[in-house]
Amino acid sequence: MAQYSVNRGRHYPSAGNKDIHEVVMLADKDGNIINSAGAASNIPIAAGLVDGYSHINKFGFNPSIGSGAWEAVYDGSSAYTYTTLADVAVIASTDPADTGALVEVQGLDQDYNLVVEDVAVGASSVTTFIRIFRMIKKTTTNIGDVTATVNGIVLATILAGAGQTLMAIYTVPAGKTAYLLKLQCNVTKNTDVQFRLMTKPFGGAFTVKGQFGTFGVPLEYNYPVPLVFTEKTDIEIQVLCGNTAAAGALFDIILVNNS
Numbered sequence: 001m002a003q004y005s006v007n008r009g010r011h012y013p014s015a016g017n018k019d020i021h022e023v024v025m026l027a028d029k030d031g032n033i034i035n036s037a038g039a040a041s042n043i044p045i046a047a048g049l050v051d052g053y054s055h056i057n058k059f060g061f062n063p064s065i066g067s068g069a070w071e072a073v074y075d076g077s078s079a080y081t082y083t084t085l086a087d088v089a090v091i092a093s094t095d096p097a098d099t100g101a102l103v104e105v106q107g108l109d110q111d112y113n114l115v116v117e118d119v120a121v122g123a124s125s126v127t128t129f130i131r132i133f134r135m136i137k138k139t140t141t142n143i144g145d146v147t148a149t150v151n152g153i154v155l156a157t158i159l160a161g162a163g164q165t166l167m168a169i170y171t172v173p174a175g176k177t178a179y180l181l182k183l184q185c186n187v188t189k190n191t192d193v194q195f196r197l198m199t200k201p202f203g204g205a206f207t208v209k210g211q212f213g214t215f216g217v218p219l220e221y222n223y224p225v226p227l228v229f230t231e232k233t234d235i236e237i238q239v240l241c242g243n244t245a246a247a248g249a250l251f252d253i254i255l256v257n258n259s
Contacts, residue, residue: 045254052257058133058235059250060168063159065241070196073168073185073237073249075157080169080236083151086110086130091119095144095160102139103158105148107132112174112202112232121146131171131234132156136164168237168249172229175258179226182252183210183219185237190216192242195249202232231258 045053060073072080091103099122108131109115118138119125132148132155146158156165172178185195197210209227212219229235237249 054255056170056253056255057250058168058170058253059166059248060237061166061246061248062239063246065239065245065247067241067243070238070240073195073239073247075159075162075166076154079238081153082234083130083153083155085151086128087151088127089119089125089129089132089148089150089155091121091123091125091146091148093121093142093144093146095142097143098146101137101142103146103148104136104138105129105132105156106134106136107155108171108173112171114173129155133167133170134165166248168251170235170251170253172231172233172235173255174231176231176255177258178229178233178235179254179256180229180235180251181223181226181254183221183223183237183249184251185212185214185220185239185247185249186218187214187216187239187241187245187247189241189243189245191245193245193247194240195219195247196238196240197251198236198238199229200234201230206234226254 044050045055062071062073062077064077065071071078074080086109089105101121102118103121104116104118105125106116107129110128110130112130115127117125117127129150135148135156135158137146137158141161141163142158143160145160147154148156156167158165183197187193192215194211194213196208198206199209200206237251239247
C-alpha cells in the first residue's frame, strides 16, 4: 500500500521522508481486508469471521402494558428486577408436562462472563447466574410458562407456546464494549405511547439515553454514530402507554473485545 506524507510531499520510505505511518484495517480470520464501515462488515461479523467482533440482536414484547407506569419490554409485563447476587437458576413451569424438557439459558456468571447452559425444567443450573437475558426451549414447545429464578427473582420467562424469551434487555459481558446501532419500537393500538432507552453502567444508576413518543406509529432509529456502552452495563427498553396495550422493541449491538 502506497503511503504518502502530506507534510514532506513525498512517499514513504523515499529518501528524506522520516515520517512514521500507521494504517489500521479490519480483516477476517483469513487476513482478507473487509470494509469496516456500516453494513459492509455485518455479514463477516455475523459469520464469526472477524476476530474480536460479534453481534447480538435483542428483541422483546410486552403483551399487557397497564397505563400510567413505565414497564420493561419483556415477557414479565412489569418493571424488570435485577439480582445483585449470583446464584443457580431454578427452571420451572406452570405446567407439569414441561418437566424434564431442556432449556438453553444464556446470561452472565458471577464475574459477568458470558455463559450458556442447558437446564432441564424442574432442575437447577450448575452455573451461577447474575444476569439472564435469553432462554430457548430446546425440545418441544413449552406448554406452560417456563421461568428462570435466581435468588427468588424471576429473571426470564418463556410464555406458553412461545419457545423462547422476548426480552429487550441485555447486559454487556465482561471484557467487551457494546456499540448500539439500531433501535425499533412499536405498539399494538392507536394510543399515546413513549419508549425510552435506559442504561446503567456497572456501579451506577439507570439513566435515559433516548426517549421517543408516538401515537400508534412504529418508531425506528438508526444511529449513524453508534452509542457506546462499557462492560457490565445493563441495557433495557421501557414503555409507557396512555391506555392498556401491547408493545414490542428491538435493538442491535456489535460487541468488540477490549483486548
